[in-house]
Amino acid sequence: MRMLAVFRKGERLRHIGHLDIMRAMQRALRRSGVPVAYSNGFNPHILLTFASALSVGASGERELMDVTLSREMTPEDFVATMNRALPPEMQLVSARALDDRHPALMAMVQAADYRITLLNAQAAESCRAALPGFLAREEILAERKTKSGVKEVNIRPWIFELSMEGGTLHAVLALSETENCKPDMLVTALCADAGCEKPRFGVTRLGLLGRGADGQLAALETL
Amino acid sequence: MTVSNEKIEALLEQVQKAPRYTGGEMNTVVKPWDEVALHYGFCFPDTYEVGMSHLGMKILYGLVNREPDSVCERFFMPWTDMMELMRQEDVPLFSMESRRALCDFDMIGFTLQYEMSYSNILAMMELGRVTLLSRDRRREEPIVVAGGPCAFNPEPLADFIDAFMIGDGEEVTLEVTATIRDWKKSGAPRMDCLKTLAKIKGVYVPALYDVTYNPDGTLAAMTPNCPEAPAKVEKCIVTDLDSAYYPEEIPVPYTEIVHDRIMLEIMRGCTRGCRFCQAGMLYRPVRERSLKRLVQLALALEKSTGYEEMSLSSLSSGDYTCLADLIRQLMKDLQQERVSISLPSLRLDSVLKESLEETQKVRKTSLTFAPEAGTQRLRDVINKGVTEEDLMEKVSDAFQGGWSSVKLYFMIGLPTETYEDLDGMVELARKVVACYFAVPKGVRAKGLRVTVSASSFVPKPVTPFQWEPQDTRETLQQKQAYLREKFKGVKGVTFNYHESGLSFLEACFARGDRRLGGVLLRAHELGCMLDGWTELFKLDAWLQAFADCGLDPAFYANRRREKDELLPWDFIDSGIVKPFLWREWEKALAAETTRDCRQGCNGCGIQRYKGVCSYADAGRVSQG
DSSP states (O other): OEEEEEEEEOGGGTTSOHHHHHHHHHHHHHHHTOOBOBOOSSSOOBOEEESSOOOTTEEEEEEEEEEEBSSOOOHHHHHHHHHHHSOGGGOEEEEEEEOTTSOOHHHHOOEEEEEEEESOHHHHHHHHHHHHHHHHOSOOEEEEEETTEEEEEEOGGGEEEEEEETTEEEEEEEBSSSOBOOHHHHHHHHHHHHTOOOOOEEEEEEEEEEEOTTSOEEEGGGO | OBOOHHHHHHHHTTSSOTHHHHOOOBTOOOOOGGGOSEEEEEEESSOHHHHTTOHHHHHHHHHHHTSTTEEEEEEEOOOHHHHHHHHHHTOOOBOTTTOBBGGGSSEEEEEOSOGGGHHHHHHHHHHTTOOSSGGGOOTTSOEEEEESGGGGSOGGGTTTOSEEEOBOHHHHHHHHHHHHHHHHHHTOOHHHHHHHHHTSTTEEOGGGEEEEEOTTSSEEEEEESSTTSOSSEEOBOOSOTTTSOOOSSOOBOSSOOSSOSEEEEOEEOOSSOOTTOHHHHHTOSOEEOOHHHHHHHHHHHHHHHOOSEEEEESSOGGGOTTHHHHHHHHHHHHHTTTOEEEOSOSOSOHHHHHHHHHHSOOOOOOEEEEEESSSHHHHHHTTOOOOHHHHHHHHHHHHHTTOOEEEEEEEESOTTOOHHHHHHHHHHHHHHHHHHHHSOTTTSOSOOEEEEEEEEOOOOTTSTTTTOOOOOHHHHHHHHHHHHHHHHTSTTEEEEEOOHHHHHHHHHHHTOOTTHHHHHHHHHHTTOOOTTSGGGOOHHHHHHHHHHTTOOHHHHHSOOOOTTOBOTTTTEEOSOOHHHHHHHHHHHHTTOOOOOGGGSOOOOSGGGSBTTBTTTTSSOOOOO
């Protein structure tokens, strides 16, 4: 059976890279005793995928994984069993059984919900002042690094929601294979508008979003 | 003082490999600070990746944390980028668990695995705000202890360490922590604590000994200056490994480390008696863990870590009495858990080898052989019981079995070595190459790679070569150049060698005396640290430190000691007696070999631990 689980990547783990988190999760699955399924073939591996890689430096509140089990198990049992095997900073929040035909999570991700904290009060104030003008623009150019070099892209259509309270930005940004607005691109562009130096900032990904039958963005784990 | 998280986080954003410093790994222990009586900061004087691969740390970490009133937290040597930032931002060295400063702990312990990590000890103490010199430390500062193989010649560190623990750490550690805990409560002066520690078997407190020197610079006398200090410090020996503590939960790092797997210590000690090998002497007598206990530990460790790989650890795993049975049993029990077992050597019967290949992921990466010397004569001198025939048979086996990559380890500068012996290395490598081409094309794997590594011999205390001079740097460099030229003509062979300056300093500190404390301190002031990392090693600064202290490094590295010279480590009773070592040295000069203890006792001295040394009565006991 397939199990979708929501987990945290805590503040203390934000410097741990995607592959290391994957490996830590695989080891947790192994030591938890949940009946994990392995791939066939010469080099069997645990059938585990993450909906989206979370970059180094960011923490995550509701990260998603999809794991295949060799036996049925209730989501409640799964969460309880796994949490005994996971370190405090990487606990599961919830889980749900997935139909075998459920699409791959990775293909469903359309956007992500971020909390971005600017760690410089002055810069935050300038950004707050510049925000209405920033949002009113039709084109916001940002640099995107690709394999073939640096390209300029218009990220305005990729900003679905953006608001600010104190030094904290709340942003829903496009995240898919073709449209991907990274928090750093947003902060760079906003600071350019505000005419301030880009401050240090912390990123927490609050959740991943997909599109429901109605075309509206919704938490991916509910779709 | 808890170091501010905010400050640490700001630094972590600017360094390479931040996961070295973040902690929070599975199976690490955090206890409420004020609820425990004793706080032990375990310090590994090298980077996280190296330190986390060390079995001894895992044993002691688990051992201390099992005590309800004690906590053990880890410290590692930060890399230069982090070090600079910490100094700039005034952030002290902080623990991996609760991010407390090193100076907040009641006791800090360094493990001494390698002489060239000594500069890191000073760097870590300074960064952790602990007074460097033992005699200057205030009452409230941590008691600084150290142990590990290099503690068998503790003298170069005598100025900085309050107490050394000599020998196996499993039992003595808890005696030491209890003593420090009680002393902390008592309010008595620091010296009281040190004197109480000195009464524990295996503990050496340098401050309680006076040292005098002869006009020629050799040691004249080393005498206890108080009744608590024993004239001889006897090493600690765990008599029964089965009942000794072994962790069933070990920290599992997020980031990749050098040895990222379960390490199962199957036995301690070695009976082979290679004359250059310090570990082979220090860890005597040989003690094995029972098959039953090992299987139980293996299963428990697999369950608590989720590791997918396990290796058997010891000085010579092929010598474990029931190795084949153990592997069969482990394979049977761990197959379901899909744990692969990495095996030490090819010293296995062929049936077992076959079943291994069937069931295990045998990664045919690279096989390592250590003939150590190029000719049979020199191998006899060092008592390395490997013949060319043995080696060729194994290499041939490996090539037939699908391996194509072989590493050969040699030493240069061994006692009595001539250029003939160097030619022998080249010859041996040539034969290995020929051996590969003798396997039919369809059978052998493609891409032959023979790597020859030549390290420079460093004479170590408590070995038959403890009196020997090391080759001078010039001689070593000439030999390296000679070999480099010779190997150019051998196709398929890559030749590596070690920085001779590093081996030279290692030789100084391995057999150094108390006066080297000054050199170490001066080198620290001159910025020496992380010397084991070639790109950071500053030979000139070290040489200047010697000069500034008025000491000649050649006195320590390149001088032949006389038979009756008082050696700086003679006050330590390692169990191995000097007459045995001298006799072994004489035999070495005559290229005479000594049998494996299993064939008969050679009278090294350890046979006096009856019931612990299994070979005390083997064969005829010759008198040491």
